[in-house]
Amino acid sequence: MTTSSPAPSALVVRPATEADWPAVWPIVEAVVREGETYTYPTDLTADAARELWLERPPGATVVAERDGVVLGTAKMGPNKPGHGDHVGTASFMVSPAARGQGVARALGEHVVAWHREHGFRGIQFNAVVETNAAAVHLWQALGFRIVGTVPGAFRSPAHGYVGLHVMYLDLT
Numbered sequence: 060m061t062t063s064s065p066a067p068s069a070l071v072v073r074p075a076t077e078a079d080w081p082a083v084w085p086i087v088e089a090v091v092r093e094g095e096t097y098t099y100p101t102d103l104t105a106d107a108a109r110e111l112w113l114e115r116p117p118g119a120t121v122v123a124e125r126d127g128v129v130l131g132t133a134k135m136g137p138n139k140p141g142h143g144d145h146v147g148t149a150s151f152m153v154s155p156a157a158r159g160q161g162v163a164r165a166l167g168e169h170v171v172a173w174h175r176e177h178g179f180r181g182i183q184f185n186a187v188v189e190t191n192a193a194a195v196h197l198w199q200a201l202g203f204r205i206v207g208t209v210p211g212a213f214r215s216p217a218h219g220y221v222g223l224h225v226m227y228l229d230l231t
Contacts, residue, residue: 068126072169075120082129090152094216096191123162130157133166138183147179184226190218203228
């Protein structure tokens, strides 16, 4: 007789609440402390991170969870106010333990659908670190293109000065 563990439950992407912050903060903290994908200071506090990450309308923050465990998070909304608010932006973080499990793709697909549903004409990522190959590949697979690169704009602990890609997805 062989036994097998049950298949994991489906990944669910849902709106984040203030009550989710204790589960979101360890993910944000791990990504920020790595220092390889965001320009946030590596000594970012939980309170400062909460203010940066939990979007207020017209933006939104979501979590991706499986079996009640938060594995990743994304925030989205207008890239700029006023005359630029028809183009959206988003940021993503996935728990180091959940990388390679489709969490970022699920969050990315959710974010694209959210922007479409809210009438945005495009999505602009302002600063995708060029050495973050997994993210660049994923965003390109979802239809984003690199529209420019600012050379040496990111100081990577592992790679030194590297470029930041500006990536864009046309939703019209």
